[in-house]
Structures are given as structure tokens and as C-alpha cells.
Amino acid sequence: MKTIQNYVPPNAQSLQRLQDRLGYSDAKMAELAGLDASTPWPSFVGGPEPRSLGRQRLFYMMARLTLEEQEWQRVLAAMAEVGARFEYTDAHAADPAPPPEPMADEERKFGMLLVSRNGSFHEMEQLREFARFAHESDVSRFVHSAFYDSDIDLCRFSFADHDGLDDASRDRIFDAAHKTITRFEFDGRIYQGGILPESDG
The missing domain is CATH 1.10.260 (434 Repressor (Amino-terminal Domain))
Structure with missing residues (x-):
């Protein structure tokens, strides 16, 4: 085999x-x-x-x-x-009419994929501002995506495989995030930045 x-x-x-x-x-x-x-x-x-x-x-x-x-x-x-014992249930099977899941929103800007899990207007605005600052700092090519997890109010970045991604470039990416994103993860730590968003409601 x-x-x-x-x-x-x-x-x-x-x-x-x-x-x-x-x-x-x-x-x-x-x-x-x-x-x-x-x-x-x-x-x-x-x-x-x-x-x-x-x-x-x-x-x-x-x-x-x-x-x-x-x-x-x-x-x-x-x-x-073959003798295994386990439980396998669909956690949502008992829900008679679960509410529809919010639709994600995504777009590409300066080569970066920007995603808001729940399609939040304010999250997308923060992501667009981040993309603009990253582009102006000449580091947008290093960022593959910026994903705003609306469920936990946290933005995460994934970096493109690029030989030129040095410490100085990472610092400029961090600065762009700190200026624009309310709450984000960078190098395993959570940071507060940007301006507090208004409520969508």
C-alpha cells in the first residue's frame, strides 16, 4: 500500500x-x-x-x-x-431557522486582498486606508491579504513570499496598520491602533 x-x-x-x-x-x-x-x-x-x-x-x-x-x-x-467510538453531531442541526450568516466583503487594492468577514463598512474602510498607507510606503507588494475577523474584532495579515521583505519593510507595514486598523495582530501580538469605528447599527 x-x-x-x-x-x-x-x-x-x-x-x-x-x-x-x-x-x-x-x-x-x-x-x-x-x-x-x-x-x-x-x-x-x-x-x-x-x-x-x-x-x-x-x-x-x-x-x-x-x-x-x-x-x-x-x-x-x-x-x-473497526471498533472506534465517537460522537458526530451537526451543532446547527437542531436550529429550526438559523439566522442567515453575514456576507463577507472583499476587494483587491494595490495588489492586496482585503476581506471583512461580516462585510462591515467600517472594517472595509479601515482596510482600504491601510492599503493606501502601505502603498504610499512602498510595501504593498509584501502583503498578500488583510483579513478582518468581525467575530472577534481582529485584523490579521498574511505576507507574500518576497525576498525584499526585511525588518524595515515590516516596520512600515506595522506603521500602516497602526495608523488605520482599530485592533490587529502582528508577529503574534495584539495591537490597538487607528480610530475607534462608529457603530454599523
Whole structure:
């Protein structure tokens, strides 16, 4: 039987891009990866030394994203047949009429993908201002995306693979974020910046 060999895990930037594309919160990504409270999802996508995602866990994640529900149920049934015991429930199955999920908003500006999970006008305005300052500071090419997680009021950045991304460039990106973003994560730390937004309500 063939097995996966010479496995190289995706880096933190790649995992952050996946999360941005899916529009999932950290809690949803932890659920997707089958993580428990002792291993939070942000430890894989941030901080000075991000964790590596093992091949079994990555396989599990991609299987859940790729397989239709009927196929996924067949896998679970096969697990049970060999003696595994577990619970598998849809947390939303009992909700009679769940409210519609807010629609994400995204756009590209100066080559950067700007995303607000819940489509907040004020978050998008902050992201556009960030993009403008980053462009004026000649560092927009280093930023792949800026994702504002409305659920936790936190903006995260993923950096493009670029040889010229030195400490001075990172400082200019930080300065652009600090001028424009109310709450953001940078190098594993949370910062307050920008001007407090008005309420959308």
C-alpha cells in the first residue's frame, strides 16, 4: 500500500490564506482540524514559531472540505466498524431557522486582498486606508491579504513570499496598520491602533 512520504507541511502563510478563502473564524478552523482547547488554531498561523500541521491532520481537514456529506458518513461508518467510538453531531442541526450568516466583503487594492468577514463598512474602510498607507510606503507588494475577523474584532495579515521583505519593510507595514486598523495582530501580538469605528447599527 502506498503512503505519503517526504511530507512538507504548509507554512503559516498558506494556512492563513486557506482560512481567509474559507472565511472561517479561528474556532471554525479548530473544529475543521479536529483540534482541542490545548492546541488553538492561531498557533498554526501566527507567532514567532508557528506549529507545523501534521500530514494526518491536514488529510483530515482536506477530506472534510472535499468529500460530500454522504461520502464523509461512509468514512465515519468504516471507523465505527473497526471498533472506534465517537460522537458526530451537526451543532446547527437542531436550529429550526438559523439566522442567515453575514456576507463577507472583499476587494483587491494595490495588489492586496482585503476581506471583512461580516462585510462591515467600517472594517472595509479601515482596510482600504491601510492599503493606501502601505502603498504610499512602498510595501504593498509584501502583503498578500488583510483579513478582518468581525467575530472577534481582529485584523490579521498574511505576507507574500518576497525576498525584499526585511525588518524595515515590516516596520512600515506595522506603521500602516497602526495608523488605520482599530485592533490587529502582528508577529503574534495584539495591537490597538487607528480610530475607534462608529457603530454599523
